[in-house]
Structure formats: C-alpha cells, structure tokens
Amino acid sequence: MKVLLINGSRREKGCTYTALDIVAKTLNENGIDTEILFVGKRAANGEIDALVSEAKELLKTADGLVVGSPVYYASPSGEVQMFLDRLFITAGSDLRLKPAAAVVSARRAGTSASFDVLNKYFTITEMPVVSSNYWNMVHGNSPEEVLKDEEGVQIMQLLGRNMAWLLKSIEAGKAAGVEQPALVQKNKTNFIR
Numbered sequence: 001m002k003v004l005l006i007n008g009s010r011r012e013k014g015c016t017y018t019a020l021d022i023v024a025k026t027l028n029e030n031g032i033d034t035e036i037l038f039v040g041k042r043a044a045n046g047e048i049d050a051l052v053s054e055a056k057e058l059l060k061t062a063d064g065l066v067v068g069s070p071v072y073y074a075s076p077s078g079e080v081q082m083f084l085d086r087l088f089i090t091a092g093s094d095l096r097l098k099p100a101a102a103v104v105s106a107r108r109a110g111t112s113a114s115f116d117v118l119n120k121y122f123t124i125t126e127m128p129v130v131s132s133n134y135w136n137m138v139h140g141n142s143p144e145e146v147l148k149d150e151e152g153v154q155i156m157q158l159l160g161r162n163m164a165w166l167l168k169s170i171e172a173g174k175a176a177g178v179e180q181p182a183l184v185q186k187n188k189t190n191f192i193r
Contacts, residue, residue, distance in 0.1 A: 001167050002033040004062040006055070008069040008080025010040040015105040016068045018143040019156050023066055023103065026160025032064075032167060043079040052086045059094045063167050065127070066159075067118050068103040074110035076117050084121050092125055097180055099166045101130040101159055104137045105146065111137040130166055132159040 005024055009016035017036070024034040035058065039051050059065065067084065069076035088095065102118030104111045115135050122129050136159050138152030139145075147153060 001031070001063045001171065002035065002061060003027055003064040003066060003163060003167070004055070004058050005034060005036045005066040006068060006080065006083070007036055007038045008040060008043075008067065008077050008083065009038075009105070010044075010070075010077065010079065012038045012040065013143070014070070015138065015140055015143055015146045016070050016103070018140075018146045019103050019105050019138045019152070020066065020068045022153060022156035023101075023160040023163070026157045027164055030161060030164035032164050035062075039083045040077065040079050043083045048082060048086060051083060052090060055083075055087055056091045056094060059091055059098075062098070063170075064098055064130070064163055065095070065100040065122075066103060066163070067100070067121070068105065069114060069118060071104055071106035071110040071114045074113045076104070076114045081117070084118075088121050088125060096126045096183065098127055099130050099163060099170070100127040101163060102136055103156065103159070104135075106137065106139060107141045108139065111135065111139075128166065130159060130163045132156070132162060 005020045007017050007020055020036055027034050042051055069080045100122040102115055104114040119129055132155040134155050136155055139149050
C-alpha cells in the first residue's frame with residue numbers, strides 16, 4: 001500500500017514538509033509506502049499541467065492522499081489551491097473512496113479556516129477523511145519550531161497511524177468480499193426558480 005503526500009508550500013523543506021515527513025515516517029513504520037510530491041513553486045512557475053499529470057499517474061497506484069499547505073492570509077497557499085482545483089476536476093475517478101487527510105502549518109493563526117478549505121476537496125469527491133485527536137495542524141516559524149510543537153507532532157503521528165489502520169481495514173474488507181459502494185449519478189440542482 002502507498003500514500004501520496006502533497007507539499008503545497010513554496011518552501012520544499014519548510015514547516016509543511018516537516019509535518020508531512022512526520023506523517024510519512026509513521027506510515028512507513030506501519031508498513032505503508034509513501035511519496036512526497038512538491039508542488040509549491042512548480043505550480044506558480046508554469047508547470048501546473050505537468051504537475052497535475054504527474055499526480056494523476058501517482059494517484060492511480062496510491063491508496064491514500066495527504067495534502068499539506070502552509071497558511072497564507074488564513075487560507076491554504078494559492079499554489080496548492082490552483083493545483084487541487086485542476087487535479088480534482090480531472091482525476092475524480094482515481095480519487096473516489098481513497099482515504100485522505102489535510103495538514104496545515106502556520107506560525108500562529110488561520111489554521112482551522114485553511115483546514116476546512118482543504119477538507120472540502122475530499123468530501124465533494126467521496127473520499128473518507130482521516131483524522132487525528134485534534135485538527136491536523138502544526139505551529140512554528142521554522143522546521144525546528146514545528147518539531148518543538150509537541151501536540152502538533154503527536155497529531156501528525158496519530159494521523160499517520162490512523163491512515164495506516166484505515167488503509168489496512170479497507171484492504172481486509174476487500175479480501176473479505178466487501179464491495180465498494182456503487183458510483184451514483186450526481187443530481188445537480190440550483191436555487192433558481
């Protein structure tokens with residue numbers, strides 16, 4: 001089994017990466033392979049189509065997804081939102097029913113609003129949302145400070161553990177003959193009379 005982790009920060013090895021790395025290490029300790037895809041600067045530098053294509057290919061064999069973003073102006077980074085907008089509109093069939101989690105990183109505030117934005121991508125695509133014992137966030141202004149956020153580190157570790165458990169449970173269910181829910185045609189309505 002494998003989980004794809006998306007680093008939506010402009011800094012490849014910054015605070016968001018540090019949080020994702022904790023999740024990845026915990027997944028690895030629980031027998032789950034991981035890969036971290038850095039989209040930050042690449043998304044803003046005109047590589048969005050290549051990034052989306054790369055992620056779509058990786059998602060075909062990934063069993064789960066974790067999306068990480070720093071908080072900018074109480075929202076996820078513009079780079080990760082642009083990337084996710086394109087990815088989710090084109091890769092929906094490869095995402096449906098795959099467990100997913102959002103991870104946000106901030107120096108101080110804006111985390112719960114950013115966390116909410118990222119989770120909406122998952123819920124609209126029928127992806128089970130994986131949780132920890134608090135919202136999946138870390139605080140710090142540097143990777144070293146993030147590692148001093150004891151609660152945040154524990155949240156990332158528990159998130160990795162819970163993701164591993166859910167992936168193994170789904171695998172066990174498939175082996176036992178439990179079928180996935182069938183895809184239904186979405187009813188689209190609006191509020192215009």
